Amino acid sequence: MVDLPKQPGMPDNVFLTKLDAAANWARSNSLWPMPFATACCGIELMATASSRFDLARFGAEVMRFSPRQCDLMIVAGRVVMKMLPVLQRIWLQMPEPKWCISMGACACSGGVFDTYAVVQGVDRFIPVDLYVPGCPPRPEQLIAALIEMQDKIMKTGTINGREFGKRTEATGPIPVELEEVRRSREAKIVEGLDIYQPPKM
Amino acid sequence: MTDLQPLIDKFALTTSEFRDNRRVVVAADKLMALLEALKNSHGFSMLIDITAVDYLEYEGATDRFGVVYCLLNMETGERLIVKTFVNDPQPSLPTVTKLWMGADWMEREVYDMFGITFTGHHDLRRILMPDEFSAHPLRKDYPIKGRGERHNFPVITRSES
Numbered sequence: 001m002v003d004l005p006k007q008p009g010m011p012d013n014v015f016l017t018k019l020d021a022a023a024n025w026a027r028s029n030s031l032w033p034m035p036f037a038t039a040c041c042g043i044e045l046m047a048t049a050s051s052r053f054d055l056a057r058f059g060a061e062v063m064r065f066s067p068r069q070c071d072l073m074i075v076a077g078r079v080v081m082k083m084l085p086v087l088q089r090i091w092l093q094m095p096e097p098k099w100c101i102s103m104g105a106c107a108c109s110g111g112v113f114d115t116y117a118v119v120q121g122v123d124r125f126i127p128v129d130l131y132v133p134g135c136p137p138r139p140e141q142l143i144a145a146l147i148e149m150q151d152k153i154m155k156t157g158t159i160n161g162r163e164f165g166k167r168t169e170a171t172g173p174i175p176v177e178l179e180e181v182r183r184s185r186e187a188k189i190v191e192g193l194d195i196y197q198p199p200k201m
Numbered sequence: 202m203t204d205l206q207p208l209i210d211k212f213a214l215t216t217s218e219f220r221d222n223r224r225v226v227v228a229a230d231k232l233m234a235l236l237e238a239l240k241n242s243h244g245f246s247m248l249i250d251i252t253a254v255d256y257l258e259y260e261g262a263t264d265r266f267g268v269v270y271c272l273l274n275m276e277t278g279e280r281l282i283v284k285t286f287v288n289d290p291q292p293s294l295p296t297v298t299k300l301w302m303g304a305d306w307m308e309r310e311v312y313d314m315f316g317i318t319f320t321g322h323h324d325l326r327r328i329l330m331p332d333e334f335s336a337h338p339l340r341k342d343y344p345i346k347g348r349g350e351r352h353n354f355p356v357i358t359r360s361e362s
Contacts, residue, residue: 081351082331116344120351
């Protein structure tokens with residue numbers, strides 16, 4: 001809200017603001033999450049939404065399972081390489097303005113699942129606004145993240161992707177670990193090395 | 202306990218036992234006949250699981266892959282584990298979907314993870330990994346972190362979405 005000097009002849013219950021600020025305020029207090037729950041973080045997400053922790057107190061209780069009706073994606077749980085195209089598609093289907101919370105160690109970094117199938121952090125492939133640490137995070141942590149999300153929406157406004165592209169260059173980690181690719185391609189069998197035993201056929 | 206002695210003689214099985222758990226090892230070319238006999242005349246009517254083991258660089262191993270069939274006799278509750286070995290190149294076994302239709306997805310899984318083909322299987326596709334995946338990830342010569350497949354995707358940035 002903008003604090004404007006009181007205009008003469010204006011009643012007490014009228015206040016002035018910018019349209020943008022009003023829109024930000026309204027949007028931040030009625031987030032509609034898209035629960036992309038793939039693992040145990042999803043259970044914690046459900047707990048957050050249910051009566052004991054009650055996400056409704058912060059205006060984000062309307063979990064929608066259609067991406068067309070959502071503006072906050074909560075990626076809860078590990079994402080495997082077979083699931084990632086689905087995640088990207090759902091993200092693209094969400095209307096703007098939209099935000100993304102990466103919930104839990106697996107969604108943020110792959111967690112303990114450093115294997116061929118698990119994507120090491122969804123932020124390599126979709127933009128992420130907030131990271132929630134924990135394995136899985138407590139509902140309080142998710143609520144704290146949501147409040148921070150509301151703060152961020154209030155402060156940064158609701159610019160869409162095209163505006164964002166004009167204002168800034170996209171940054172982020174390199175999606176493919178070049179070192180990892182190089183290692184696996186150049187790896188050669190070292191003859192006579194103690195740790196390597198030739199296959200006994 | 203079912204008396205397996207005639208089968209042991211007929212198919213030259215090696216057996217071992219742990220508590221009430223009996224295991225037999227059979228040569229790959231006699232596998233189909235053995236399973237057929239076990240199902241039709243010894244009451245092992247249910248196939249619990251098919252799985253495989255990669256013995257690459259395993260201490261004392263002579264063959265590359267071991268394929269394991271877990272059977273259950275539904276009348277007596279008795280279980281039997283049948284094991285056979287296959288080798289590179291082109292490790293291959295006859296399908297058992299003609300005996301147990303439930304072997305369909307199990308054989309697809311073994312094919313997906315180990316690259317062991319089941320000849321005669323009506324629909325031998327990958328079941329867990331995506332179709333375009335080229336490796337068989339549970340083989341011991343496949344690196345645990347993969348060959349970069351997990352990060353071979355387009356990146357969606359904020360300005361593009």
